[in-house]
Amino acid sequence: MNAPSEQDLIGFVLHEARLIDEQRFDEWLDLFTDDGRYWMPLEYGQTDPVLHNSLFYDDKLLLRIRVERLKGAKTYSQKPKSRCHHVLQTPVVDAMDPDGNRYLTWTPFHYLETRQDEQTLFAGWSRHHLLQVDGTLKMKLKRVDLVNCDSAFGNIQLFM
Amino acid sequence: MPGYNGNLDAVRALVRETEVHRDVYTDPEVFALEMEHVFANTWVYVGHASQIPNVGDFFTTTIGIKPVVMVRHSDGSVRVLHNRCPHKGTRVANEICGNTGRFFRCPYHAWSFRTDGSIAAIPLPNGYENTDFKDSAAAQGMAPVRNTQVYRDFVFSRLAETGISFEDYFGESLSSLDNMIDRSPVGELEVAGGVLRYFHRCNWKMLVENLTDTCHPMVAHESSAGTAVAVWKQQPEGTPKHPAVEIYAPFVSPYQFYEGMGIRIWPNGHGHTGVSHSIHSDYSAIPGYFEQMEAAYGAARAKAILDTNRHNTVYFPNMTMKGPIQALRIFKPVAVDKTMVESWTFRLVGAPDKLLERTLMYSRLINAPTSPVGHDDLEMYERAQDSLHSDANPWVNMQRLYDPAELDQPTAVANGTTEWQMRNQFRAWRHFMSATP
Numbered sequence: 001m002n003a004p005s006e007q008d009l010i011g012f013v014l015h016e017a018r019l020i021d022e023q024r025f026d027e028w029l030d031l032f033t034d035d036g037r038y039w040m041p042l043e044y045g046q047t048d049p050v051l052h053n054s055l056f057y058d059d060k061l062l063l064r065i066r067v068e069r070l071k072g073a074k075t076y077s078q079k080p081k082s083r084c085h086h087v088l089q090t091p092v093v094d095a096m097d098p099d100g101n102r103y104l105t106w107t108p109f110h111y112l113e114t115r116q117d118e119q120t121l122f123a124g125w126s127r128h129h130l131l132q133v134d135g136t137l138k139m140k141l142k143r144v145d146l147v148n149c150d151s152a153f154g155n156i157q158l159f160m
Numbered sequence: 161m162p163g164y165n166g167n168l169d170a171v172r173a174l175v176r177e178t179e180v181h182r183d184v185y186t187d188p189e190v191f192a193l194e195m196e197h198v199f200a201n202t203w204v205y206v207g208h209a210s211q212i213p214n215v216g217d218f219f220t221t222t223i224g225i226k227p228v229v230m231v232r233h234s235d236g237s238v239r240v241l242h243n244r245c246p247h248k249g250t251r252v253a254n255e256i257c258g259n260t261g262r263f264f265r266c267p268y269h270a271w272s273f274r275t276d277g278s279i280a281a282i283p284l285p286n287g288y289e290n291t292d293f294k295d296s297a298a299a300q301g302m303a304p305v306r307n308t309q310v311y312r313d314f315v316f317s318r319l320a321e322t323g324i325s326f327e328d329y330f331g332e333s334l335s336s337l338d339n340m341i342d343r344s345p346v347g348e349l350e351v352a353g354g355v356l357r358y359f360h361r362c363n364w365k366m367l368v369e370n371l372t373d374t375c376h377p378m379v380a381h382e383s384s385a386g387t388a389v390a391v392w393k394q395q396p397e398g399t400p401k402h403p404a405v406e407i408y409a410p411f412v413s414p415y416q417f418y419e420g421m422g423i424r425i426w427p428n429g430h431g432h433t434g435v436s437h438s439i440h441s442d443y444s445a446i447p448g449y450f451e452q453m454e455a456a457y458g459a460a461r462a463k464a465i466l467d468t469n470r471h472n473t474v475y476f477p478n479m480t481m482k483g484p485i486q487a488l489r490i491f492k493p494v495a496v497d498k499t500m501v502e503s504w505t506f507r508l509v510g511a512p513d514k515l516l517e518r519t520l521m522y523s524r525l526i527n528a529p530t531s532p533v534g535h536d537d538l539e540m541y542e543r544a545q546d547s548l549h550s551d552a553n554p555w556v557n558m559q560r561l562y563d564p565a566e567l568d569q570p571t572a573v574a575n576g577t578t579e580w581q582m583r584n585q586f587r588a589w590r591h592f593m594s595a596t597p
């Protein structure tokens with residue numbers, strides 16, 4: 001089994017954002033390990049996702065519920081649907097540990113979510129905690145730190 | 161069109177027995193009058209004493225749209241001050257929370273104030289000699305909100321100098337706060353886990369009404385809670401019960417469930433859903449918790465506390481809480497069509513952390529800007545905020561299970577799907593919209 005190259009890691013991050021922008025959410029979910037998490041802290045520099053609240057701290061089942069809901073015929077907050085758009089800075093590989101099967105990237109981003117006549121800009125940094133499962137890269141944790149994580153927000157309906 | 165300002169009859173005519181005029185949600189003048197009267201004449205939740213444990217600790221917030229600061233005074237008491245410099249109006253305490261020591265110091269011209277609001281020092285004081293400064297409003301310092309009451313660490317203020325007493329205003333409704341606090345083996349709560357802040361493009365009262373609207377969950381939340389149940393059913397047999405599914409699933413209980421749970425009405429616009437049971441009744445037990453409660457209270461009392469599963473309690477005008485999950489929300493009016501929803505969570509002092517963990521998960525899934533259940537609700541409010549501008553019918557209906565006899569019943573328990581509590585809130589609203597109710 002070949003260890004991933006730096007370019008593989010960067011390619012993973014770009015592909016992951018593209019799946020979200022194209023709303024290929026089932027494929028996106030497949031990028032997570034079975035125990036994978038999607039975490040968006042509420043506090044700047046937050047370390048505890050359990051006893052401090054977060055904007056998201058979803059395991060795969062919770063993500064699955066969101067994804068199925070977005071498709072639902074009675075999901076009125078998606079009539080009409082939201083759309084989103086990522087602009088990523090080139091990901092930086094922060095950890096490359098083939099022996100430990102542990103990879104970490106850091107990616108500054110701008111993200112737009114839009115619905116009807118409103119468009120909201122978010123900015124932050126994504127950290128992808130990756131590992132190989134049967135030769136394929138998967139996300140064990142995607143941590144999204146918004147630059148204004150502690151601001152009040154309107155709806156955030158899709159994924160960053 | 162005649163305005164509402166100075167026209168109490170026109171204001172009162174907005175609330176009929178079973179319907180309210182759309183101007184209560186859409187008219188900026190009505191909104192301004194609410195800020196002037198409803199939010200001054202009632203006791204409004206300000207904060208929790210655990211947010212300011214030490215002398216000089218402060219927490220800034222608003223009562224209606226008026227900026228205030230809650231501070232731990234040098235004598236250990238909790239004070240609420242108008243957060244405005246008496247000199248030129250600059251906001252004195254700027255962070256959401258912090259510690260100011262023994263004095264507040266205005267950053268503009270360095271007037272300083274004790275934590276009871278009184279002036280400690282003004283630079284170049286001789287400039288005010290022979291000016292009758294001491295008779296000015298400014299000489300009073302940062303004006304205190306004198307009518308401030310701390311009930312088991314919950315801080316409420318009434319901005320109006322005179323009016324209904326704290327005890328008369330809340331009466332028996334404090335039993336919901338009591339139940340939440342009693343769920344701690346030592347009878348103490350602590351704000352914990354941060355605050356979720358969620359902007360709503362709608363009038364604040366739509367949220368207050370929604371809290372006792374028991375005919376919407378199975379409809380509006382089919383998308384989120386219904387999907388959660390469906391996804392759960394696809395999991396392989398024997399998968400351990402997911403705590404989030406336990407939170408989501410009861411939302412889509414049938415009408416009979418909500419009818420049977422009951423609604424209790426109290427005077428002054430307060431009330432609660434879930435008299436006999438609620439969507440919070442069937443959560444899994446947290447290991448070790450009952451034993452702690454039993455040791456603290458004895459088995460019978462511990463069971464009585466934990467068997468009370470009130471759903472939403474509304475403290476008119478804009479606070480609501482859930483005892484069984486130790487969560488509180490404030491609907492802060494910002495403009496006639498803009499509301500800030502703050503979700504606060506509490507740790508039960510002396511109880512397992514698992515309870516706080518569940519509380520945080522509940523708030524994250526139900527009440528955050530990222531919550532599917534929140535998205536379901538906000539969509540309904542926003543659509544109403546926009547479409548109320550239709551002239552087809554300027555009235556919003558609240559007639560469900562109406563009986564004229566209810567006018568003589570300040571306190572009651574009714575079928576869980578009645579809109580009586582919404583009517584109750586608007587009767588209180590009409591009452592407190594007078595300058596001197």
Ligand code: FES
Nearest residue numbers: 245247248266269
């Ligand atoms: S405005 Fe505060 S000291 Fe002048």
Ligand SMILES: [Fe+2]
Nearest residue numbers: 376377380537
């Ligand atoms: Fe709801």
